Amino acid sequence: MNISTRGRYGLRALADMTIHAVNGPVALRVIAERQNLSESYLEQVFSSLRKAGIVRSVRGAQGGYELNRPANEISVGEILRALEGPITPVYCVDDSSPGSECEMEKTCLTRPFWEELRNVVNRFLDETTLQDVIDKAPRESNKEPMFYI
Amino acid sequence: MNISTRGRYGLRALADMTIHAVNGPVALRVIAERQNLSESYLEQVFSSLRKAGIVRSVRGAQGGYELNRPANEISVGEILRALEGPITPVYCVDDSSPGSECEMEKTCLTRPFWEELRNVVNRFLDETTLQDVIDKAPRESNKEPMFYI
DNA sequence: AAGTAATCCTATATATTTGGTATGATTTTA
DNA sequence: TAAAATCATACCAAATATATAGGATTACTT
Numbered sequence: 012m013n014i015s016t017r018g019r020y021g022l023r024a025l026a027d028m029t030i031h032a033v034n035g036p037v038a039l040r041v042i043a044e045r046q047n048l049s050e051s052y053l054e055q056v057f058s059s060l061r062k063a064g065i066v067r068s069v070r071g072a073q074g075g076y077e078l079n080r081p082a083n084e085i086s087v088g089e090i091l092r093a094l095e096g097p098i099t100p101v102y103c104v105d106d107s108s109p110g111s112e113c114e115m116e117k118t119c120l121t122r123p124f125w126e127e128l129r130n131v132v133n134r135f136l137d138e139t140t141l142q143d144v145i146d147k148a149p150r151e152s153n154k155e156p157m158f159y160i
Numbered sequence: 161m162n163i164s165t166r167g168r169y170g171l172r173a174l175a176d177m178t179i180h181a182v183n184g185p186v187a188l189r190v191i192a193e194r195q196n197l198s199e200s201y202l203e204q205v206f207s208s209l210r211k212a213g214i215v216r217s218v219r220g221a222q223g224g225y226e227l228n229r230p231a232n233e234i235s236v237g238e239i240l241r242a243l244e245g246p247i248t249p250v251y252c253v254d255d256s257s258p259g260s261e262c263e264m265e266k267t268c269l270t271r272p273f274w275e276e277l278r279n280v281v282n283r284f285l286d287e288t289t290l291q292d293v294i295d296k297a298p299r300e301s302n303k304e305p306m307f308y309i
Numbered sequence: 310a311a312g313t314a315a316t317c318c319t320a321t322a323t324a325t326t327t328g329g330t331a332t333g334a335t336t337t338t339a
Numbered sequence: 340t341a342a343a344a345t346c347a348t349a350c351c352a353a354a355t356a357t358a359t360a361g362g363a364t365t366a367c368t369t
Contacts, residue, residue, distance in 0.1 A: 012161060012162065012163055012240075012244065012247045012249065012281070013161065013162070013248075013249065013250065013251070014161055014249045014250050015355090015356065015357085016356075016357065017356085018355090019270070022270050023268075023269055024275075026269040026270060027269060037314095038314080038316090039239055039315085039316080039357040040314090040315080043325070044194075049357090049358065049359080051359065051360080052357075052359085054316075054317075054318090054319095055358090055368055058316090058318080060333075061316095061317095064299065065168070066337090068315095068316060068317085068345075068367090069316085070315065070317080070364075070365045070366065071313095071314070071315055071316075071364090071365045071366025071367055072312095072313060072314040072315055072317045072365090072366060072368070072369085073314075073315075073366080073367060074314075074315050074316065074318090074365085074366075074367085075274070075316085080239070085361085091161075094162065098161045098333065099161065099162075099172045100161065100162065100163045101162065101163055101168055102162070112298070117298060118298055118299075119172075119180070119297075120175040120294070120297040120298075121168070121172045121173055121174060121175060121293060121297070122297075122298075123169050123260075123293075123297060123298070124171075124277070124288065124292070124293045124294035124296055127284075127288075127296075127338085128281075128284060128285070131280065131281070131284045132161070132280070132281060135276075135280045136277070139273065139276075140304060143273070144269070144270060144272075144273045145269070147272035147273055147276075148268075148269045148270070148271075148272060149266060149267055149268075149271075164326090164327065164328080165327075165329085166327090166328085185344095187343080187344065187345090188344085188345080189343090189344080198328090198329065198330085200329080200330065200331080201328075201329060201330085202361045203345075203346075204329090204347095205346090206345090207346070207347080210345095212347095217344095217345060217346085218337085218344085219335080219336045219337060219339020219344065219345045220335090220336045220343070220344055220345075221336090221337055221338040221339070221341095221342060221343040221344055221345080221364085222337080222338060222339085222343075222344075223336085223337070223338085223343075223345065224344075224345085225345090263328060275349090279320055
């Protein structure tokens with residue numbers, strides 16, 4: 012039951028970017044340094060976020076990334092799904108990708124339970140926004156450089 | 161955000177065992193056959209369940225496993241934790257194993273969020289019992305052999 | 310125009326985890 | 340004594356995660 016580094020780094024980097032955005036885009040180099048993450052790895056992460064419409068990029072010198080929408084209109088579910096794929100405790104209750112249905116769907120003893128767990132998790136993730144994440148973050152983290160989770 | 165086969169097979173095997181228990185222990189060979197699982201792999205799974213006090217074993221011919229407590233007194237959280245280790249979306253909010261604390265605990269931007277997610281998941285898992293899982297299972301599954309999730 | 314700073318893209322490498330199999334020992338019943 | 344079961348541990352192959360590397364492209368600055 013684990014979120015990989017893509018999701019962890021991605022969410023943390025987004026929170027960092029949002030907090031430190033003054034005006035104009037923020038370069039990955041800056042985020043990577045502040046959060047002690049690999050810039051190259053963040054590139055891959057932000058590529059996914061851009062393709063999902065969560066951030067937009069500005070290329071060239073003085074470029075970088077910025078949120079594509081206000082932080083309170085971006086759910087954590089959306090972010091994690093962009094980075095991790097469908098969030099589901101077991102693949103067989105992933106209703107997002109047709110063809111992934113378990114063949115014993117109708118008779119499986121545990122399927123109804125897993126569906127419920129999936130719903131509990133996704134409901135929470137979809138109700139929580141990037142802004143909520145930031146609001147819950149400790150104060151000091153807005154001032155000093157962070158290190159890795 | 162995935163539960164591995166240990167947790168999936170384990171929960172399904174337990175549900176199967178509970179449903180089909182008449183009196184006396186059920187052999188893994190029978191469960192494995194009915195649920196189309198590897199008996200050898202189930203041995204490892206049930207070894208963990210036994211050490212966690214969820215099932216008890218009867219050795220020798222005509223032996224097998226049976227629940228160590230009524231199904232409505234065994235939570236899914238207990239089962240999954242025995243098979244998967246601590247259920248936590250990110251390792252750094254695993255409060256069960258001391259020493260695993262993230263060093264940036266106090267200042268991490270995302271830690272409070274991950275803690276909340278961990279709590280949402282574990283609350284649900286601890287509130288749901290093996291009996292609940294069975295009660296939600298489709299009727300037919302009590303009669304016919306199942307196949308794998 | 311040149312240099313630089315940034316994103317973008319894709320291939321590759323390495324380490325870890327997962328999902329088992331295999332082997333044999335031990336225990337108990339028939 | 341034979342058979343049926345748990346118990347314990349070692350091992351292995353494949354998949355996945357976690358990056359690193361190298362270059363191409365774009366745009367700003369001087």
